[in-house]
Amino acid sequence: xxxxxxxxxxxxxxxxxxxxxxxxxxxxILRPIENLAVSATKSIISSGYFVSNYINSHYLQFQEKTEIxxxxxKIKAELVQLLSEKSxxxxxxxxxxxxxxxxxxxxxxxxxxxxxNIIGRNIDQLQNTIIIDKGxxxxxxxxxxxxxxAGLLIGKIIKTExxxxxxxxxxxxxxxxxxxxxxxxxTMGLIEGEFGLGMKMKLIPQTEKIDKGDMxxxxxxxxGVPKGLxxxxxxxxxNQPEELFQQAxxxxxxxxxxxxxxxxxxxxxxxxxxQDN
Amino acid sequence: xxxxxxxxxFLFLMICILQLAVIPNLPDKINCLNIxxxxxxxxxxxxxxxxxxxxxxAFGLFLDIYSPAWFGxxxxxxxxxxxxxxxAFNHILTNKSFYTLLGLSFVAxxxxxxxxxxxxxxxxxxxxxxxxxxxxxxxxxxNNLFWQLILNLCLVMIVFxxxxxxxxxxxxxxxxxxxx
Numbered sequence: 374x375x376x377x378x379x380x381x382x383x384x385x386x387x388x389x390x391x392x393x394x395x396x397x398x399x400x401x402i403l404r405p406i407e408n409l410a411v412s413a414t415k416s417i418i419s420s421g422y423f424v425s426n427y428i429n430s431h432y433l434q435f436q437e438k439t440e441i442x443x444x445x446x447k448i449k450a451e452l453v454q455l456l457s458e459k460s461x462x463x464x465x466x467x468x469x470x471x472x473x474x475x476x477x478x479x480x481x482x483x484x485x486x487x488x489x490n491i492i493g494r495n496i497d498q499l500q501n502t503i504i505i506d507k508g509x510x511x512x513x514x515x516x517x518x519x520x521x522x523a524g525l526l527i528g529k530i531i532k533t534e535x536x537x538x539x540x541x542x543x544x545x546x547x548x549x550x551x552x553x554x555x556x557x558x559x560t561m562g563l564i565e566g567e568f569g570l571g572m573k574m575k576l577i578p579q580t581e582k583i584d585k586g587d588m589x590x591x592x593x594x595x596x597g598v599p600k601g602l603x604x605x606x607x608x609x610x611x612n613q614p615e616e617l618f619q620q621a622x623x624x625x626x627x628x629x630x631x632x633x634x635x636x637x638x639x640x641x642x643x644x645x646x647x648q649d650n
Numbered sequence: 651x652x653x654x655x656x657x658x659x660f661l662f663l664m665i666c667i668l669q670l671a672v673i674p675n676l677p678d679k680i681n682c683l684n685i686x687x688x689x690x691x692x693x694x695x696x697x698x699x700x701x702x703x704x705x706x707x708a709f710g711l712f713l714d715i716y717s718p719a720w721f722g723x724x725x726x727x728x729x730x731x732x733x734x735x736x737x738a739f740n741h742i743l744t745n746k747s748f749y750t751l752l753g754l755s756f757v758a759x760x761x762x763x764x765x766x767x768x769x770x771x772x773x774x775x776x777x778x779x780x781x782x783x784x785x786x787x788x789x790x791x792x793n794n795l796f797w798q799l800i801l802n803l804c805l806v807m808i809v810f811x812x813x814x815x816x817x818x819x820x821x822x823x824x825x826x827x828x829x830x
Binding site for chain 2: 380383384387388390391394395398399407410411414417418419421422425426428429432492493494495500502504531532539541546568630
C-alpha cells in the first residue's frame with residue numbers, strides 16, 4: 374500500500390513538474406534557458422547532422438555504381454544551372470519587353486541573402502521541416518523564402534526564435550506557394566505539397582496548355598517571395614473534363630535529404646531611383 | 651554521484667544527437683526508428699519509473715526546443731508513454747520477461763504515435779482550410795507507425811541480445827523452459 378502511494382506521489386509530482394514547465398514556457402520565463410540549451414548543443418547537433426548526411430550520401434553512392442551516379446549528378450548540376458539560367462533569361466526577357474513598352478528603365482533589384490546551416494530535422498514526422506542555425510537575431514522572418522545554394526526554392530520559414538528558425542519544405546501538405554509555368558500561356562497556379570512525397574500545382578484553368586517538362590517558378594504574387602525562383606518542372610498533367618481546374622504534378626530537382634546549407638532571401642534592396650538620376 | 655550525473659548527461663546527449671541529427675538522414679523507412687522510446691522503455695524496465703520520468707521530461711523538453719510543433723507536444727507525448735507503460739507493466743504485463751519488454755515497446759510506440767496523430771488532427775482542424783487530406787494523413791501515419799513498430803522492436807531485440815552478454819541484469823528475464 375505504501376509502495377503504491379509512493380508511486381502515485383511520484384507520478385503526481387511529475388505531472389505538476391510537466392504543467393509547471395509548460396506554464397513557464399508560455400510566460401517566457403524558460404526562454405533564456407531554452408536559448409542557452411540551443412546555443413550549447415547547436416554546434417554538436419549541427420556536426421552530427423553534417424556527418425550523418427555525409428555518411429548517408431556516401432553509403433548510397435557505394436550501393437550503386439559510382440560512375441553512373443557521378444555522371445548523373447554532373448548532368449543534374451548542369452541541368453539545374455541551365456534551368457536557373459533559362460529562368461533568369463526568360464524573366465529578363467519578360468522584364469525587358471515590359472520595360473521597352475513602358476520606355477522606362479529601372480535597375481534590377483538585388484536581394485539580401487543570409488546563409489544558414491541545417492542543424493536538424495523534425496523527428497515527429499508531423500511536418501517536413503528543418504531547423505536552421507539563424508533566427509530573429511539575423512533578421513529572419515516568417516514567410517521568407519529558403520533556397521539551396523543553386524538557387525532552387527526549397528521552402529519558407531514558418532517559425533523563428535532568437536538564434537534558430539524552422540523551415541517548412543515546399544513538399545509538405547501545409548505548404549502553399551504561388552507559382553507560374555514557363556509556357557506559352559504563362560500559366561499561374563498554386564503549388565501545394567503532397568505529404569513530403571511530391572508537389573501538385575492546382576487551380577490551373579482548363580483552357581491553359583501545359584506540357585511535360587515545362588519549368589515552374591515562383592510567380593512573385595506572394596509578399597516576400599520574389600518571382601522567378603525555380604521550383605521544379607512539370608512531370609505530368611491531370612486533366613479531367615468534368616473538373617473546373619486541371620492539376621499538374623511537379624517534380625523537384627532537389628533531394629531534400631541531402632541539403633546541408635541554405636540561403637534565405639531576407640529582403641529586396643530597393644535603391645532610390647532619384648538618387649541615380 | 652558526479653560521475654553518475656555525467657554518465658546520464660552523456661547518454662542523454664548521445665541519444666538526442668542520434669534522434670535529431672543522425673536518424674533523419676538514414677535511408678527511407680529506417681528513418682522511422684524512434685530510439686528515444688526504446689531508451690525510455692529500457693529505463694522503466696531495468697531501472698525504475700523515477701528515472702523513466704526524468705528522462706521522458708528531459709527528452710520531451712529537448713525535442714520541443716528543436717521542434718516547430720506546439721511546445722509541449724513531445725513532452726506530453728513522452729510523459730503519457732511513461733504513464734501508460736508503467737500502468738501496463740504493473741497491471742497487465744507484470745512478468746519481467748523478454749516478451750514483456752517487447753510488449754511494452756510495442757505499447758510505447760503505439761501510444762506515442764497515437765498522441766502525435768491526435769496533435770496533427772487538432773492542428774488540421776484549427777489551421778487547415780479543408781479536411782480532404784485527413785484520409786491521406788491517416789494512411790501515412792499508419793505506414794510510419796508500421797515501420798516504427800518493426801524497427802523499434804528489432805532495436806529492442808538487438809540491444810537486449812547484445813547487452814545479455816555484457817551484463818548480468820538481463821540474464822534473469824529469459825523464461826527458462828528446461829526446468830520443470
